[in-house]
Amino acid sequence: MKLRFFGRLRDAVGAGDFDRALPPQVDDSDALRLWLGREYPALLDDRVRIALDDRLIHTAASLDGVAEAAFLPPVSGG
Amino acid sequence: MIALSPHPIDPARLLAEFLVEAAGAGGIATFTGLVRDTHGGERVEALWLDHHERMTVQAIEEIAATARLRFNLTTLAIVHRVGRVGAGEPILFAAAAAPHRRAAFDAVDYVMDRLKTDAPLWKRERRGGGDHWIEARPDDHRDRARWEVPHDA
Numbered sequence: 001m002k003l004r005f006f007g008r009l010r011d012a013v014g015a016g017d018f019d020r021a022l023p024p025q026v027d028d029s030d031a032l033r034l035w036l037g038r039e040y041p042a043l044l045d046d047r048v049r050i051a052l053d054d055r056l057i058h059t060a061a062s063l064d065g066v067a068e069a070a071f072l073p074p075v076s077g078g
Numbered sequence: 079m080i081a082l083s084p085h086p087i088d089p090a091r092l093l094a095e096f097l098v099e100a101a102g103a104g105g106i107a108t109f110t111g112l113v114r115d116t117h118g119g120e121r122v123e124a125l126w127l128d129h130h131e132r133m134t135v136q137a138i139e140e141i142a143a144t145a146r147l148r149f150n151l152t153t154l155a156i157v158h159r160v161g162r163v164g165a166g167e168p169i170l171f172a173a174a175a176a177p178h179r180r181a182a183f184d185a186v187d188y189v190m191d192r193l194k195t196d197a198p199l200w201k202r203e204r205r206g207g208g209d210h211w212i213e214a215r216p217d218d219h220r221d222r223a224r225w226e227v228p229h230d231a
Contacts, residue, residue, distance in 0.1 A: 007200030
């Protein structure tokens with residue numbers, strides 16, 4: 001799966017994106033956050049939102065068929 | 079026009095184009111945002127704006143569509159910079175055209191408040207020899223909340 005990181009998460013993770021094969025038990029967005037969060041604790045901040053294939057999700061969502069997960073920290077536009 | 083621009087934007091040219099597009103409206107309100115040159119007493123060199131190449135445009139289009147309906151606009155333009163923007167340079171141009179002035183002013187105000195809190199854009203400020211990520215301030219969220227109450231037109 002392609003994993004992407006925006007804003008301050010680029011620095012926290014040390015990359016804007018990378019590809020990672022997920023273990024079978026990482027099958028939804030909550031599990032993905034916890035699994036990656038062991039390596040990158042910044043992702044565990046509950047203000048960090050997740051988008052699966054460009055769609056923001058609000059509750060745990062299946063990763064079945066998902067090509068890309070994006071981690072979005074609080075925004076600062078305008 | 080709704081656009082993200084990786085290149086410098088020229089508000090005068092954008093307004094000239096908008097005047098043509100808005101022909102027939104009763105009035106136009108515009109807002110041009112500039113990159114502030116100081117922050118907390120430190121000199122700001124530039125901002126770098128991170129964005130998502132699809133989600134950011136989609137979010138701004140949703141804000142624009144909501145503004146058009148809510149304020150009964152005839153035309154609306156939002157052009158937002160992405161990438162590196164130097165201190166003092168325009169970071170955003172917004173223009174709303176409506177039959178009457180109040181709707182145009184309100185629409186631009188609304189668009190700005192929504193952009194601050196709802197558009198996937200992240201600012202990194204270059205100042206004091208270091209890079210600093212900026213988050214929306216509590217004031218920005220308060221400003222955004224003003225629009226959640228039904229609005230008397």
